[in-house]
Amino acid sequence: MGNFEAAQIYKIYVNDSLLTIASDEAGQTGLQEYSDSLMLRYHGKTKFLLNIVDNLEKSPTPRQIILQTTDVKKLFTEVLTLFRWIEAGGGVVRNKNNEILAIFRRKRWDLPKGKLDPGETFEEAAVREVIEETGIKSVERGALVTTTMHSFRTKRDIRSLKVTKWYEMTTEDMKLVWQVEEDIENAIWIDPVKFLDGEYDMFASIREVVQQYLRTN
Structure with missing residues (x-):
């Protein structure tokens, strides 16, 4: 838990x-x-x-x-008991211009994240998923930003609950090569305040992550 x-x-x-x-x-x-x-x-x-x-x-x-x-x-x-429990790690990645990394997946803007592999910690999964999904070569992981829980239905219609731990990360690598096989259509660097201004459609859980990030940065 x-x-x-x-x-x-x-x-x-x-x-x-x-x-x-x-x-x-x-x-x-x-x-x-x-x-x-x-x-x-x-x-x-x-x-x-x-x-x-x-x-x-x-x-x-x-x-x-x-x-x-x-x-x-x-x-x-x-x-x-109503859900299948899934653990994931994700990152709020900041570049030297204080922009954060956002991805566009399945018609919504999102942050890079993914499920833990067997034996992995939340921190390890968060770093791995950020690198895999965005193509940046390296990140430095910082503090935990927040933990979110959201429910979804799998392709087999199984009600699942994903708990995601989100970490601050920094990188000097600005080049983005997003992971098309994970349904990612675009990746951008963007000012986090602008990201929340209403133009970018995202799930409420992602909005909460960015809001919490801004409270501490």
């Missing part, structure tokens, strides 16, 4: 919607990220959880469902 054990709030992105699991002690302040957020209490029924995930997958509203409970870890563990 990675480093989630001590958390009091869990955020799972379902497409562009958000499932937030929070303790009663967290209150309501700061939990609502969308104007149509719906706040519910969990009463111990797994079917209830399944209905919530189904709704977030199939309906554009509400954009966020907040589940509050007295035992956050227990509820999060129950939510995990």
Whole structure:
């Protein structure tokens, strides 16, 4: 389960919607990220959880469902039973001009990332995937930016949950040769503030990563 054990709030992105699991002690302040957020209490029924995930997958509203409970870890563990767990590493790569590296994949802008190979750490996977997907020759890995969770359906329609640890990285290599076999159609260097200005369509989870990066840089 990675480093989630001590958390009091869990955020799972379902497409562009958000499932937030929070303790009663967290209150309501700061939990609502969308104007149509719906706040519910969990009463111990797994079917209830399944209905919530189904709704977030199939309906554009509400954009966020907040589940509050007295035992956050227990509820999060129950939510995990609905998914196949996948671990991944990714990078927010900065060049000498303080631009970050973005890729265009499957009609959305994204950041380079990928699944862990057997025996790999999150850090190792993040560096390897950045190099493989973008063609840059080397990066220097820095601190952890954030950890995201997002759900998706596999080609066999298996509901999966990908937990991705994102790391700051720097490079002096500006030449990009993107990995076409991974459905990457383009790769660019771009100012991170401009990347968030609305012109570049991306999943909400990717937007959160860049926002967190900007808070610390």
